[in-house]
Amino acid sequence: MQGFLQRYLSLYRPLITALNELMSSYELSHSLWQVMFYLKNNGPSTLVDISAYYHVEKPTITRRVHRLEELHMIKQIPGKDRREKLIQLTEQGEEVYQALRVKITDLEHEVMNGVAQDEQLITFQTLPKIKENLMKREESLRGEA
Template sequence: MEGFLRRFLRLYRPLITSLNELLSPFELSYSLWQVIYYVKNNGPSTLVDISTHFEVEKPTITRRVYRLEELQIVKQIPGRDRREKIIQLTEIGEEIYRICREKITDLENNLMEGIPKEKQVILFQLLPQIRENILNKEGLNDE
């Protein structure tokens, strides 16, 4: 379908901008939110776990985690090995997650306003299929 990428990218940029604006009162960006979200939904996690999930280099996640530590949103806990950094949310992090999750849910609901539920379900199912097609074409595996 010609024009899909252009349409997707025209959606992606304003969406990330909206998320960054929503998160900015907490000194967060979408990239920092991704780490918070991952740890909240997967429990204490290593930097390798997070970097593998988001398909980014470990130093990128290390910088994000360092910033979240400065904000007292995450903390390191002892791992099996001194070299292994495991992070978990702090009490402040749990509260910020709760507040931001509510705001993001409101944003998601606003984005879907006027779109019939059936079409929302179809879109929700199609996006992972498109991602899978991209990964299969590149010869990559999803996690």
């Protein structure tokens, strides 16, 4: 289907902008939210876990984590190995997560207004399949190099 990527990309930027506006009162952005979201859904984790999940370089995640520590949203906890740094949400981070989760859910409802429930479900199920195909492509390209 020609034009799919263009349609997706034309949606992406306005959606990120709307998310950033929602989070600005907490001095957060979508990129910082990603770390909080990961920790909330996966529990205490390492920087490597997060960077692998989002396919982002570890130094990028390290900068995000430092910023979230400055904001008292996350903290380091001892891991099994002294070299392993585990991070988790703080109590304040949990509270902010819950408050933003409500606002983000409201935004999701707003942007899906007028989209039939069955179309929403199809989109929800299709996007992970597209991501999986992109990951397969990436692995294949690495294998050729």
